[in-house]
Amino acid sequence: MGKFEIKKDKAGKFRFNLKAANGLVILSSEAYNTRKACDNGIESVRKNSKDDSKFDRTKAKNGKSRFNLKAANGQVIGTSQMYAGNSSMEKGIASVKKNASDAQVVESL
Template identity: 75%
Template sequence: MGKFEIKTDKSGQFRFNLKAGNGQVILSSEAYTTKAACENGIESVKKNSQDDSKFERKTAKDGSPYFNLKASNGQVIGASEMYSSTAAMENGIASVKKNAPGAATEDIS
């Protein structure tokens, strides 16, 4: 079972990671100024992760595939790591779809 982890970064802002059951980070958030905004971001991931059209498949300058998850308003709510292949990226998207809806939230901020 996946989980969201809320943490604070060096500048005191809040971020979350969605981790798969094996502990691997599959989605990372932008920085939020408040914990409440960060928690809203997590709810947005849970909701939008079930809509394939919200996943923006991209290619980095070095050719590595990655994806962003966008909210209904078009704002990026999470970004993936860089993947070695398109197939690996699609597995990452499938993992977000599977893990996000029922994931518990652990606050380690």
């Protein structure tokens, strides 16, 4: 089972990473000013990860692939790591879809 891990950054803002069962980070959030906003971001990931059209697939100048998960309003709620190619990126998207809905939330504050 995956998990959402909430941390505070050096600026005191809240961020979360969605980790797969193997512990690898599969999605990272933006910075949130409050814990409540961070929790809302997690709920948005749970909801929007079920819809493949919410995943924006991109290719960087170096040829590597990555994706952003967007909310209904088009705002990015999570970003993946860089992948060597499209196949591995699609596996990352599949992992987000699989893990987000029932991932536990843990704090590392």
